[in-house]
Amino acid sequence: MYRPILCMDDFLVIDHVSKTFGAQRAVDDVSLTVAQGEAFSLLGPSGCGKTTLLRMIAGFERPDSGRILVGGQDITALPPELRPVNTVFQNYALFPHLSVWDNIAFGLRMSRRPREEIRSGVDRMLELVRLSEHARKRPTQLSGGQRQRVAIARALVNRPQVLLLDEPLAALDLKLRQHMLMELNAIHEQVGTTFIYVTHDQGEAMSLSDRIAVMNAGKVEQVDSPEHLYEAPRTSFVASFIGDANFFTGVAVELQHEGYVRVLVDGLGSPLVLSNGAVSANQTLRLMVRPEKISLTLTRPPSGERVNAFRGVVEDMAYFGSHTRYRIRAGEHSILAQMQRSRFSGGDIDPARGAEVWMSFHPDEGRVVRLEGAA
Amino acid sequence: MSNESRPARQWLLTLPSLTWLAVFFVIPAILVIITAFRPADLQGGVGPGWTLATLREVQDPAYLPILWRTLWLSGATTLICLALALPVVFQMARVGQRMRQVLLLLIVIPFLSNFLIRIFAWKSLLHPEGPLTKLLIVLHLIPENAVLLNHVGTVLLVLVYTQLPFAILPLYAAAEKFDFGLLDAARDLGAGPWRAFSKVFIPGVRRGLISASVMVFVCCLGQYVIPQMVGGTSDEMLGSKIAQRVFSDRNLPHASALAGGLMLAVLVPMLIVVLWQQFGRKEAE
Numbered sequence: 001m002y003r004p005i006l007c008m009d010d011f012l013v014i015d016h017v018s019k020t021f022g023a024q025r026a027v028d029d030v031s032l033t034v035a036q037g038e039a040f041s042l043l044g045p046s047g048c049g050k051t052t053l054l055r056m057i058a059g060f061e062r063p064d065s066g067r068i069l070v071g072g073q074d075i076t077a078l079p080p081e082l083r084p085v086n087t088v089f090q091n092y093a094l095f096p097h098l099s100v101w102d103n104i105a106f107g108l109r110m111s112r113r114p115r116e117e118i119r120s121g122v123d124r125m126l127e128l129v130r131l132s133e134h135a136r137k138r139p140t141q142l143s144g145g146q147r148q149r150v151a152i153a154r155a156l157v158n159r160p161q162v163l164l165l166d167e168p169l170a171a172l173d174l175k176l177r178q179h180m181l182m183e184l185n186a187i188h189e190q191v192g193t194t195f196i197y198v199t200h201d202q203g204e205a206m207s208l209s210d211r212i213a214v215m216n217a218g219k220v221e222q223v224d225s226p227e228h229l230y231e232a233p234r235t236s237f238v239a240s241f242i243g244d245a246n247f248f249t250g251v252a253v254e255l256q257h258e259g260y261v262r263v264l265v266d267g268l269g270s271p272l273v274l275s276n277g278a279v280s281a282n283q284t285l286r287l288m289v290r291p292e293k294i295s296l297t298l299t300r301p302p303s304g305e306r307v308n309a310f311r312g313v314v315e316d317m318a319y320f321g322s323h324t325r326y327r328i329r330a331g332e333h334s335i336l337a338q339m340q341r342s343r344f345s346g347g348d349i350d351p352a353r354g355a356e357v358w359m360s361f362h363p364d365e366g367r368v369v370r371l372e373g374a375a
Numbered sequence: 376m377s378n379e380s381r382p383a384r385q386w387l388l389t390l391p392s393l394t395w396l397a398v399f400f401v402i403p404a405i406l407v408i409i410t411a412f413r414p415a416d417l418q419g420g421v422g423p424g425w426t427l428a429t430l431r432e433v434q435d436p437a438y439l440p441i442l443w444r445t446l447w448l449s450g451a452t453t454l455i456c457l458a459l460a461l462p463v464v465f466q467m468a469r470v471g472q473r474m475r476q477v478l479l480l481l482i483v484i485p486f487l488s489n490f491l492i493r494i495f496a497w498k499s500l501l502h503p504e505g506p507l508t509k510l511l512i513v514l515h516l517i518p519e520n521a522v523l524l525n526h527v528g529t530v531l532l533v534l535v536y537t538q539l540p541f542a543i544l545p546l547y548a549a550a551e552k553f554d555f556g557l558l559d560a561a562r563d564l565g566a567g568p569w570r571a572f573s574k575v576f577i578p579g580v581r582r583g584l585i586s587a588s589v590m591v592f593v594c595c596l597g598q599y600v601i602p603q604m605v606g607g608t609s610d611e612m613l614g615s616k617i618a619q620r621v622f623s624d625r626n627l628p629h630a631s632a633l634a635g636g637l638m639l640a641v642l643v644p645m646l647i648v649v650l651w652q653q654f655g656r657k658e659a660e
Contacts, residue, residue: 081567106564107565155563155564
């Protein structure tokens with residue numbers, strides 16, 4: 001039964017979907033909603049269930065329980081050929097016996113569209129992906145980036161309501177990946193279709209999507225914009241999967257207004273940090289600070305209410321051109337810090353191995369994240 | 376290595392296979408054709424001198440229905456074998472490695488018993504007093520007085536039985552290399568299971584189909600034991616006639632002329648297929 005779209009924000013609905021393979025729960029009670037026209041990513045390490053979820057949206061796997069809706073229509077029981085969804089496969093899966101033109105025309109021919117509509121549709125798509133002059137070639141005669149674009153055109157020509165892209169950049173080399181990233185964003189903007197990416201690469205997900213669902217062990221850990229995921233991860237898994245992070249375990253000793261909490265950490269004093277959720281006194285907490293949020297100085301930074309400062313010894317360092325990374329030991333902690341410049345802001349000597357330094361960060365840059373396994 | 380010497384080197388590299396082809400195929404074929412132009416002698420050998428008499432003899436219109444029967448039986452056997460082999464290899468290429476080996480073994484096992492014995496098995500199976508005939512009569516699937524043996528249909532059945540593995544093996548080799556992810560892509564693009572199979576799987580194993588067709592068709596053309604053992608008196612194939620000329624009439628030139636004619640009847644269409652393939656490849660480039 002097709003129902004009119006009631007709410008554009010609930011365009012694609014994953015409703016309590018689970019899937020088990022043998023003894024393994026590949027997807028464990030996942031619920032998500034994706035808005036119409038949104039670029040959305042399923043991000044996670046291999047085996048987290050993101051590909052299984054994608055295959056269930058495409059129709060190649062049937063969920064054990066739960067429902068999948070597109071535009072208000074329940075598609076859970078539909079075979080892949082009847083879904084308003086098309087897929088760009090990881091290895092592109094272009095038909096080797098057909099030309100580029102015939103590959104793109106395949107879907108329209110399957111739905112028995114009139115000849116004229118097929119011709120104009122395919123030609124329009126070839127223009128969109130800038131492959132018009134390669135229309136007569138076979139897929140094997142194209143470069144990786146060109147094949148990728150044929151795969152996108154072959155899917156988009158059917159005007160799917162949702163376009164699924166399975167690791168779209170994984171098969172490309174680094175340089176081409178940067179380029180295709182921009183191109184995918186441009187295509188998404190141009191066609192306005194809902195894009196669902198599946199990727200294990202956090203950089204890819206961050207630059208391609210409006211929102212990201214970070215998945216781990218069959219469950220969704222957090223759904224948020226790239227900025228929020230990076231700045232305010234809710235779990236230590238999200239914090240460590242997206243970018244680098246330093247983690248500390250401590251006990252809440254003082255609750256302040258507006259979500260600030262002072263946490264006693266062995267060897268670091270009691271830094272003041274922000275918490276996303278409710279925290280009670282004496283609760284054991286996990287803190288997270290991004291390496292680039294920590295500033296290094298040779299002298300103690302001017303003390304104040306809003307600065308967390310502690311001392312350490314430089315253990316190791318690596319120069320990356322645009323920035324330098326330091327591994328600093330403070331008590332039993334090994335802390336990663338990253339500086340934009342190779343020189344200290346507090347002086348103009350490079351910190352050497354074994355040098356004693358001060359590390360400091362603003363309370364807004366420290367976050368309380370959920371302990372692993374805690375609800 | 377300079378560019379000029381490359382063709383020479385390529386010739387050198389193909390020399391062993393060319394020699395093999397020449398010794399085992401081209402020279403015997405030429406000998407057969409030459410024999411057709413020699414007179415027969417009374418001892419069953421070849422007499423001195425040259426003659427065109429044999430060529431006139433084999434133009435006997437009585438051979439036409441036999442040639443026609445040979446061609447359509449071989450063609451029908453090829454089509455039936457392909458139709459039976461396609462679903463088999465489709466499944467075989469998708470099951471696990473261990474299951475695949477078991478299935479391959481099952482397909483090859485009948486080869487381990489003698490060809491004639493397997494035909495005899497069919498003969499007793501289809502005999503009016505045989506178990507299959509009796510069972511079918513009991514089930515009322517065939518009339519009481521039906522004779523399953525000595526019929527052109529029986530020849531076709533046994534031809535299909537003997538040739539099926541020759542269709543399965545080359546097709547399996549092609550199906551094993553087929554990327555089954557392409558079927559997902561076809562389904563994703565709106566093709567039902569059957570259309571995904573016919574529009575993507577069948578073109579994907581096209582080379583296997585061609586080699587299986589050639590294999591089965593050519594093997595059928597030369598058959599004479601099967602029509603002789605399970606067919607009726609009016610179900611002869613050209614192979615039966617050739618065998619008869621060699622073994623009963625002891626007329627080698629006549630047999631050679633028939634064999635040469637059959638060879639031409641096969642080679643000319645095959646040449647067309649090969650040229651068509653070459654043309655297709657050029658067009659793709």
